[in-house]
Amino acid sequence: MGDFRLGLAIAAGKMSALSIRRLGRGGGTALPGVVSNALDHDILDKLAARVPGGCVVVAGTNGKTTTSRILAEILERSGLGVIHNRSGSNLVRGITAAFTEQVSLSGVPSGQIAVIETDEAALPEIVRRTKPRLIVLLNLFRDQLDRYGELDSIARSWKETLNTLDPSQTILINADDPTLAAISEDSPAQRLSFGFAECQYTLDHLPHAADSAICRRCGASLVYDELYLSHLGDYHCEQCGYQRPALDYGAREIQLHGLDSGELTLGTGDEALHLDASLPGLYNLYNAAGAAATALTLGMPGWVVQSAIGEFKAAFGRIERVEIDNRHLVLVLIKNPTGFNEVLRTLAMSEMVDPVMIVINDLDADGRDVSWLWDVDAEHLAEVEAPLSTAGIRSGDMAVRLKYAGIPESRITPLGDLDTALEQFVESVPEGRTAFILPTYTAMLRLRELLHKRGVVEMFWET
Amino acid sequence: MKLTICWLYGDTMNIYGDRGNVLALAQRARWRGIEAEITTLGVGQELDPDAVDIYFWGGGQDREQIPVSSDIQGEKGTVLRQSLEDGAPMLAVCGGYQLLGTHYHPYGEAQLPGIGFFDAWSEAGPERFIGNVVVDSDRFGSLVGFENHSGLTYLGPSAEALGRVRIGRGNNGQDGKEGCVHKNAVGCYLHGALLPKNPAVTDFLIQAALQRRYDIQELEPLADDLEVIAHAEAIRRAEITR
Numbered sequence: 001m002g003d004f005r006l007g008l009a010i011a012a013g014k015m016s017a018l019s020i021r022r023l024g025r026g027g028g029t030a031l032p033g034v035v036s037n038a039l040d041h042d043i044l045d046k047l048a049a050r051v052p053g054g055c056v057v058v059a060g061t062n063g064k065t066t067t068s069r070i071l072a073e074i075l076e077r078s079g080l081g082v083i084h085n086r087s088g089s090n091l092v093r094g095i096t097a098a099f100t101e102q103v104s105l106s107g108v109p110s111g112q113i114a115v116i117e118t119d120e121a122a123l124p125e126i127v128r129r130t131k132p133r134l135i136v137l138l139n140l141f142r143d144q145l146d147r148y149g150e151l152d153s154i155a156r157s158w159k160e161t162l163n164t165l166d167p168s169q170t171i172l173i174n175a176d177d178p179t180l181a182a183i184s185e186d187s188p189a190q191r192l193s194f195g196f197a198e199c200q201y202t203l204d205h206l207p208h209a210a211d212s213a214i215c216r217r218c219g220a221s222l223v224y225d226e227l228y229l230s231h232l233g234d235y236h237c238e239q240c241g242y243q244r245p246a247l248d249y250g251a252r253e254i255q256l257h258g259l260d261s262g263e264l265t266l267g268t269g270d271e272a273l274h275l276d277a278s279l280p281g282l283y284n285l286y287n288a289a290g291a292a293a294t295a296l297t298l299g300m301p302g303w304v305v306q307s308a309i310g311e312f313k314a315a316f317g318r319i320e321r322v323e324i325d326n327r328h329l330v331l332v333l334i335k336n337p338t339g340f341n342e343v344l345r346t347l348a349m350s351e352m353v354d355p356v357m358i359v360i361n362d363l364d365a366d367g368r369d370v371s372w373l374w375d376v377d378a379e380h381l382a383e384v385e386a387p388l389s390t391a392g393i394r395s396g397d398m399a400v401r402l403k404y405a406g407i408p409e410s411r412i413t414p415l416g417d418l419d420t421a422l423e424q425f426v427e428s429v430p431e432g433r434t435a436f437i438l439p440t441y442t443a444m445l446r447l448r449e450l451l452h453k454r455g456v457v458e459m460f461w462e463t
Numbered sequence: 464m465k466l467t468i469c470w471l472y473g474d475t476m477n478i479y480g481d482r483g484n485v486l487a488l489a490q491r492a493r494w495r496g497i498e499a500e501i502t503t504l505g506v507g508q509e510l511d512p513d514a515v516d517i518y519f520w521g522g523g524q525d526r527e528q529i530p531v532s533s534d535i536q537g538e539k540g541t542v543l544r545q546s547l548e549d550g551a552p553m554l555a556v557c558g559g560y561q562l563l564g565t566h567y568h569p570y571g572e573a574q575l576p577g578i579g580f581f582d583a584w585s586e587a588g589p590e591r592f593i594g595n596v597v598v599d600s601d602r603f604g605s606l607v608g609f610e611n612h613s614g615l616t617y618l619g620p621s622a623e624a625l626g627r628v629r630i631g632r633g634n635n636g637q638d639g640k641e642g643c644v645h646k647n648a649v650g651c652y653l654h655g656a657l658l659p660k661n662p663a664v665t666d667f668l669i670q671a672a673l674q675r676r677y678d679i680q681e682l683e684p685l686a687d688d689l690e691v692i693a694h695a696e697a698i699r700r701a702e703i704t705r
Contacts, residue, residue: 208482362700368594369609371480371654393700396693400659403689404486414692 006047006107009040013100030089033097044092046107047099048130051083053113055130056294059123059158060138060174062339063287064090066279067138068117070291074308078300081111090119095126113298120154124161135162135189136294137173137180138286141230141338142209142375158183165189172294174286175245176232182216182242194266194293196228197250201282201349203227209337209375217242229282230338249293254285258350259330266292273302276310279319281346283339324426324456328434333444334358336367337375343438344380352436353385357425358402359392359418359439359447366440370397378405389413389428391421392443418443422450465498466672471520471543471559472531473503479611481521483656484554487665488517495683497673506534512546516672520559522654528558528567532575535562540578547580552647552671554664556657560642560650561585561614581643581650582619589613592632595701596653598641600626603663606641607697608653616652618643625651630701647671660693 013036036043048055058068065088072084085098095116102110118126120140127135137158142151162171162184173180175193184191206213206224210231213222220239227233236243253265259280266273266289273296277288292305320331334340347356362368373394378401381388388411390398399414413428415421418439429435439447468488473481489499504510523531535543547553553563561567562577569575570587577584591613598606606626615635618624624634625642633641634652642651649664651657658665666682673679 368704369479369611369654371483371609371656374480374483374486374656374659394693394696396689396696397660399689400693401483404483404490404659406490409686409689412689414689 003046003107005040006043007105009036009038009043010100010103010107011105012036012039013097014105017097017101030091030094030097032100033093033095036100037093037096044096044099045129047103047109048114050103050107051109051111051114053080054133055114055116056134056136056298057116057118057123057126057130057132058136058138058294059118059120060136061120061141061336063138063283063290064117066284067136067287067291067294068115070288070309070312071136071294072115073312074291074295074300074305075113075115075298077304077308078295080113083109083111083114085117088117090117091122092125092129095122121157124157127161128164132169134170134172134294134297135165136290137171137177137184138290139174139177139230139232140179141336155179155183159186162187162189170297172290172297173245174232174290175247176228176234176286178213178222178231178235178244179216181245191245192248192293192297193245194249194289195244195247195251196226196232196234196254196286196289197247198252199226199228199254199282201228201254201256202233203229206231207338207341207377209341209377215240215242229286229342232286249289249296251285251289254282256280256282256285256346256349259346259352262288264289266296271302273305275306278310278312281342283342284319322451322456324451324454326431327426327429329426330434330436331444331447332436332438333441334438335441337372340376340438341380344377347386347436348380348383351384354433355387355389355425355429355435356381357389357391357415357421357435357437358398359421359437359443360390360394360398361392361440361443361446362394363442365442370394373397373401376401378402378407382406387411387413387428389415389421389425391415391418391425392440395421418446419450422447464496464673464677465500466492466516466669466676467500467502467514468517468519469515470501470503471518472505472523472534473519473521474505475523475531479522479557479654480656481519481556481654484521484556484658485519487656487658487662488519488668491662491665491685492669494685497669506530510539510542510546512542512549512551515546515551516676517668518543518547518551518553518555518648520553520555520562522557522559528562528569528575531558532562532567532577535578536576544578544580547646547648550647550671550675552668552675553649554658554668555648555650556654557612557614557652560652561616563643563648563650564616567614580648581645582622583616583643583650584619585614585616587613588615588635590636592636592652594631594705595697596631596633596641597629597698597701598626598631598633598651598653599629602644603661603667605629605694605698606653606657606661606664607694607701608651608655608657608661610652611654612652616643625649630705655697660690660697662687662690
């Protein structure tokens, strides 16, 4: 017998998605989930249970959109139909909306497997409701300050969730993150790990934005044998002997090629897989390694993993290249201190001299308290010669941050309101040259609107 | 000439961009040709008040405030209090501000004693005050920041407030006051960070330190064009958002 309530909920969700798009109100990514969830509270549980190949949940403060998109690409290229909250709408309602759209009216899923990108705070509910076969945990960083409150409470809720799993389920963790290693230790699920086995790019000390690394077993400070990015590295505890778990998927021969690409080799011996990623920065190599390890765990062929990662285009807003008035603009989303730090570090490492505009907004999705700018190591930019502009609602705050990082005021131009700043900035870039724009989340949305009006980029839900 | 800035409990009480305050003190000293050194003092480490020119004490999560509160009981708290009584300049924000008072009472837990330098006390409140703040101060003019606290602070009869709340909730959401000033110490709930966007407070602390250590009365002025822009922008944001 059919499930009348479920059918009604699916139909209502689909219709509201359609009508939002007709009204031109953006992507229609979350509201359909609200509508269908209201009509059937168990809709997500029911639909997830009907996906024949099961669900894969991807979570982490940074890189979850990129990683889950690479993963979905690999699975699709392997011939699977993939249900995926592709727009990055990653709260319960957005995920419900994605499922509603990707099933028939009678509730038959359009794909064989689901890739669910989930927000940190939503992870427990998503895991409870979708009973994933595989949970991929990428990292846990301090996010903008007034969004979730304490990082500890998220780590605690994740640990509780992992402890409710059963042995048929698998957790794949980035073992370079000591918090993830610690909270997954007691889970009844099978645990696999990935990380950097060897990496020439290291940090001398923990960046300011990183939380102090404490051994979660005994409370002593962790010692890093190698530190790669924020608090990610190869660590051990001198007091109780706790150490990074052995890597099931270790990355070696890691090479960065400026702001264009990077490469790594995953695993050793006959099973070693060389990956060329068309994504810059160590943080993206973690994403590529995580997606590859997930796909291999799911039994996907190595050559498909290689070709999908080699040809992957960055997810909405993460890194995007556009042409405007014969200038090349590179747009890089910044969303928290660690992400911002890594972008600045990548710029500094490539010794770039091209103009940079940083756009800071303080709306809900950006973090209303701009204090977080002071947890960013803007000092990286003191090492490069690039002219720096600031824009957005908090243009002045960013300009002051740059000044106190030791950058001469003559190199800092506060442009204010983004609408006018964009024109001024583009004009300041010599024709034929490259320039970088680093916006926070809502600034990126506005930037895309402005560029769209000039016919420069397609809106993200059309791609 | 050299100034030593001591960041109290900087290894654990360092949330909400507190580093901006320490950077502002150091940079505005350096831009005037004064060497600036930043040190941190943690739990269990002895305080030598003669080696410190300016103190900064930031906020922490409740969990981190407990060991700090016990650390300032006894000798260390007495030395710190005496140093402030002698005129050592300090900025204390949020958790540090609360512990300069007589005590802080967290919700459902034991009272945490402070050092009793401010005639003030604090307790956990039912509501969290979050948002942009503008304060009018007789000493410093307008001050801008971002508050994010559920602790409520009440000033005693001998305490002077830092200023009157123009926009926002302030010490306790009731009496219209924000922060506390006593001798050369300033305490408040303003993040943002406070000092980079409010250079008048930064320069007050540096001036007080130079006077104590080198008997210098005049502070060389700096060009604050960017700071003025950020300050005005923050006032506009407070007007729009609250």
